[in-house]
Amino acid sequence: MFEAKLENAALLKKIVESIKDLVTDAPFDCSENAMCLQAMDSSHVALVSLKLEVGLFDTYRCDRTINLGISLKNMSNALKCANNDDGCMIKYEENEGDSITFTFTDTKRDKTQDVTVKMMDIDGEHLGIPDQDYAIVCEMPAAEFQKTCKDLAMFSDSLNITATKSGIVFSGKGDSGGINVTYAPNSNADDEKESVSLEVNEPVNVNFSIKYMNSFTKATTLSSRVRISLSNDVPIVIEYPIEEAGYLRFYLAPKIDDEDNME
Amino acid sequence: MFEAKLENAALLKKIVESIKDLVTDAPFDCSENAMCLQAMDSSHVALVSLKLEVGLFDTYRCDRTINLGISLKNMSNALKCANNDDGCMIKYEENEGDSITFTFTDTKRDKTQDVTVKMMDIDGEHLGIPDQDYAIVCEMPAAEFQKTCKDLAMFSDSLNITATKSGIVFSGKGDSGGINVTYAPNSNADDEKESVSLEVNEPVNVNFSIKYMNSFTKATTLSSRVRISLSNDVPIVIEYPIEEAGYLRFYLAPKIDDEDNME
Amino acid sequence: MFEAKLENAALLKKIVESIKDLVTDAPFDCSENAMCLQAMDSSHVALVSLKLEVGLFDTYRCDRTINLGISLKNMSNALKCANNDDGCMIKYEENEGDSITFTFTDTKRDKTQDVTVKMMDIDGEHLGIPDQDYAIVCEMPAAEFQKTCKDLAMFSDSLNITATKSGIVFSGKGDSGGINVTYAPNSNADDEKESVSLEVNEPVNVNFSIKYMNSFTKATTLSSRVRISLSNDVPIVIEYPIEEAGYLRFYLAPKIDDEDNME
Numbered sequence: 001m002f003e004a005k006l007e008n009a010a011l012l013k014k015i016v017e018s019i020k021d022l023v024t025d026a027p028f029d030c031s032e033n034a035m036c037l038q039a040m041d042s043s044h045v046a047l048v049s050l051k052l053e054v055g056l057f058d059t060y061r062c063d064r065t066i067n068l069g070i071s072l073k074n075m076s077n078a079l080k081c082a083n084n085d086d087g088c089m090i091k092y093e094e095n096e097g098d099s100i101t102f103t104f105t106d107t108k109r110d111k112t113q114d115v116t117v118k119m120m121d122i123d124g125e126h127l128g129i130p131d132q133d134y135a136i137v138c139e140m141p142a143a144e145f146q147k148t149c150k151d152l153a154m155f156s157d158s159l160n161i162t163a164t165k166s167g168i169v170f171s172g173k174g175d176s177g178g179i180n181v182t183y184a185p186n187s188n189a190d191d192e193k194e195s196v197s198l199e200v201n202e203p204v205n206v207n208f209s210i211k212y213m214n215s216f217t218k219a220t221t222l223s224s225r226v227r228i229s230l231s232n233d234v235p236i237v238i239e240y241p242i243e244e245a246g247y248l249r250f251y252l253a254p255k256i257d258d259e260d261n262m263e
Numbered sequence: 264m265f266e267a268k269l270e271n272a273a274l275l276k277k278i279v280e281s282i283k284d285l286v287t288d289a290p291f292d293c294s295e296n297a298m299c300l301q302a303m304d305s306s307h308v309a310l311v312s313l314k315l316e317v318g319l320f321d322t323y324r325c326d327r328t329i330n331l332g333i334s335l336k337n338m339s340n341a342l343k344c345a346n347n348d349d350g351c352m353i354k355y356e357e358n359e360g361d362s363i364t365f366t367f368t369d370t371k372r373d374k375t376q377d378v379t380v381k382m383m384d385i386d387g388e389h390l391g392i393p394d395q396d397y398a399i400v401c402e403m404p405a406a407e408f409q410k411t412c413k414d415l416a417m418f419s420d421s422l423n424i425t426a427t428k429s430g431i432v433f434s435g436k437g438d439s440g441g442i443n444v445t446y447a448p449n450s451n452a453d454d455e456k457e458s459v460s461l462e463v464n465e466p467v468n469v470n471f472s473i474k475y476m477n478s479f480t481k482a483t484t485l486s487s488r489v490r491i492s493l494s495n496d497v498p499i500v501i502e503y504p505i506e507e508a509g510y511l512r513f514y515l516a517p518k519i520d521d522e523d524n525m526e
Numbered sequence: 527m528f529e530a531k532l533e534n535a536a537l538l539k540k541i542v543e544s545i546k547d548l549v550t551d552a553p554f555d556c557s558e559n560a561m562c563l564q565a566m567d568s569s570h571v572a573l574v575s576l577k578l579e580v581g582l583f584d585t586y587r588c589d590r591t592i593n594l595g596i597s598l599k600n601m602s603n604a605l606k607c608a609n610n611d612d613g614c615m616i617k618y619e620e621n622e623g624d625s626i627t628f629t630f631t632d633t634k635r636d637k638t639q640d641v642t643v644k645m646m647d648i649d650g651e652h653l654g655i656p657d658q659d660y661a662i663v664c665e666m667p668a669a670e671f672q673k674t675c676k677d678l679a680m681f682s683d684s685l686n687i688t689a690t691k692s693g694i695v696f697s698g699k700g701d702s703g704g705i706n707v708t709y710a711p712n713s714n715a716d717d718e719k720e721s722v723s724l725e726v727n728e729p730v731n732v733n734f735s736i737k738y739m740n741s742f743t744k745a746t747t748l749s750s751r752v753r754i755s756l757s758n759d760v761p762i763v764i765e766y767p768i769e770e771a772g773y774l775r776f777y778l779a780p781k782i783d784d785e786d787n788m789e
Contacts, residue, residue: 071439074439074440077417077418077439078440078442080414080417081414081417081442081444099440108454108457109404109407109446109449109457109459110446110447110448110449110459111407111444111445111446111447111459112444112445113414113442113443113444113445114442114443114445115418115440115441115442116440116441116442117439117440118438118439118440141635144635144637151606151607151639154603154606154607155603155641175644176597176600176603176643176644177600177604177625177641177642177643177644178641178642179604179607179639179640179641179642180639180640181607181637181638181639182637182638182639182640183635183636183637184636184637185636186635186636191634194634194635196635196636196637334702337702337703340680340681340702341703341705343677343680344677344680344705344707362703371717371720372667372670372709372712372720372722373709373710373711373712373722374670374707374708374709374710374722375707375708376677376705376706376707376708377705377706377708378681378703378704378705379703379704379705380702380703381701381702381703
């Protein structure tokens with residue numbers, strides 16, 4: 001039996017809306033310590049990795065490690081029924097068939113919604129992602145990163161990122177013109193939420209598909225800050241922390257072919 | 264001559280927007296006591312019944328009972344010209360031809376708008392709808408009922424309603440899963456506007472087309488509360504009261520075929 | 527070299543959004559005193575005339591009179607990258623090739639965006655528009671004029687304007703009905719911003735294409751007031767003043783053919 005209760009349905013709504021265009025069918029790995037999800041996007045270019053630790057839940061019970069496969073479109077529909085501040089219970093009972101039940105409670109109105117969603121078999125291969133040191137780690141307001149990716153997409157299919165101690169530059173170039181967006185590190189900013197912090201171990205200069213970046217930034221609703229980790233020639237990590245007890249991470253390999261052209 | 268003045272155009276705007284997708288051409292029956300409208304939807308499944316008593320108007324003059332036929336699309340366009348708080352005069356003069364004139368006045372700006380709309384001949388058959396006792400009468404926040412119908416439509420074409428003394432349940436079931444929305448009666452709720460009241464004379468279990476229900480709930484703008492009256496095997500009544508001096512009611516017959524399948 | 531800095535990008539954003547559907551490619555005439563633009567719409571019916579005097583800029587340097595041709599679509603994309611309150615520098619350096627650079631600065635975040643937009647050759651013929659006296663000059667809230675044009679478009683392709691000392695009437699007539707919108711001059715209105723002022727030298731009765739009028743009113747974002755100047759048989763002028771140091775004007779010739787029909 002698996003049973004986990006979130007105080008508010010809003011968190012799960014935001015997570016599913018963030019990834020449902022990237023990942024169609026999701027295998028949720030539920031264990032004693034956390035509810036996790038790892039999945040490649042449908043074109044096998046980007047990797048989504050979600051971790052929700054027990055601490056995020058009001059109650060949490062997982063008798064044995066199980067994998068719950070679910071269509072994210074159906075899960076999104078189920079969650080649309082919930083108001084943001086409804087309580088949200090997720091329940092799976094082995095001997096009650098092949099469905100997950102989401103129960104949303106609105107105590108103010110004595111209202112209960114039980115939504116059942118059919119499960120599906122998904123071949124989940126849990127990839128081991130090694131922890132590693134990155135040449136650059138940048139933390140910035142998530143909304144800033146989202147706006148920058150959106151702006152760049154007007155000019156180019158590729159996002160070039162260069163970083164040195166003096167700042168991080170996002171740029172793109174197309175037929176009609178080009179754009180450079182430069183952030184100087186301002187870790188002393190008055191407003192910590194607005195600050196851009198930058199750790200530089202060595203300079204980088206690397207290119208990514210802007211389309212995927214724009215897709216990742218749908219997770220901006222989840223967190224006020226985003227953490228960008230990158231090195232030359234390895235996948236970039238775009239991480240949205242979840243209340244200090246989880247995260248939603250996106251991994252994307254650099255574009256190799258364009259690199260020379262962009263310099 | 265018919266001449267009636269509403270303090271604000273907003274009321275008429277909301278009414279027309281609520282029904283114009285259901286009813287194309289509307290026969291307004293104007294008498295000494297009230298302005299009424301009764302019309303079947305274009306597929307002759309649902310019935311709309313509107314009553315605006317004299318008390319809703321600032322001034323009201325109806326020399327003899329007349330029927331004013333008008334295209335609701337044209338009436339909607341006319342009303343779009345009015346600001347919500349403009350005064351709204353409706354005028355029909357027998358010997359001035361085949362038009363109704365809407366005059367909107369914005370005294371703050373010394374602005375007057377005269378909009379004339381061509382009338383049309385409509386065969387209005389005024390059905391006598393008998394007052395009757397219903398097995399269940401439920402009053403709830405109109406916005407709650409609207410959200411429940413919208414949520415159910417994601418799962419099913421049919422809305423099943425069951426009610427007993429312990430509560431009223433709206434449910435639907437489809438290929439990807441299902442949903443049950445349960446309201447316990449909470450007539451003692453602190454906030455009277457949010458309360459769900461339920462009178463139960465006998466239990467009911469009955470199915471309706473969710474598409475029509477969703478269409479009716481466009482009238483949610485008219486009233487904070489909705490009154491749902493139903494019995495097994497007779498049309499349901501969805502009523503939106505209008506300032507205690509009128510109403511907009513929708514009648515819909517149950518789905519007979521689906522009834523067995525849904526239980 | 528041309529270099530001009532606006533305190534906020536918002537002004538230029540609004541201007542470009544106001545005219546970019548009317549004018550595809552724009553020749554900006556930059557001189558010592560002002561940045562100007564004059565262009566016919568693509569069907570050569572309406573004329574757009576923009577003047578931004580030096581006083582609108584924080585810094586302004588124009589070594590010699592030059593003409594900067596630019597696609598308004600590309601300029602719009604560039605400006606979308608700016609937040610409304612970002613500083614906005616426009617720069618053109620003769621010997622640095624065929625691009626204009628817009629630099630947007632967000633000092634709060636130590637963020638700088640350099641957007642380069644390719645220039646284009648545009649045959650700009652600067653028409654001399656004679657100053658002239660008009661039979662009618664009407665000033666009114668820009669939002670009121672916008673709403674009136676939008677309302678009229680539901681009924682007619684033509685906007686008829688008649689004005690006498692007692693008021694100004696905008697009207698249209700179509701198959702389904704018609705509309706007259708009358709403003710009495712209320713120069714003594716309590717709220718000066720809401721007042722309608724009307725100078726009448728001689729009565730007018732003239733017709734215009736409503737489609738163009740609706741297009742002009744996109745400039746409503748620029749100014750709370752609009753100034754309408756008209757005489758029989760000459761182009762109407764719709765003027766949006768810009769902070770008392772510039773303007774955006776639209777000129778449109780009357781519809782000759784319809785005039786008789788409308789009276």
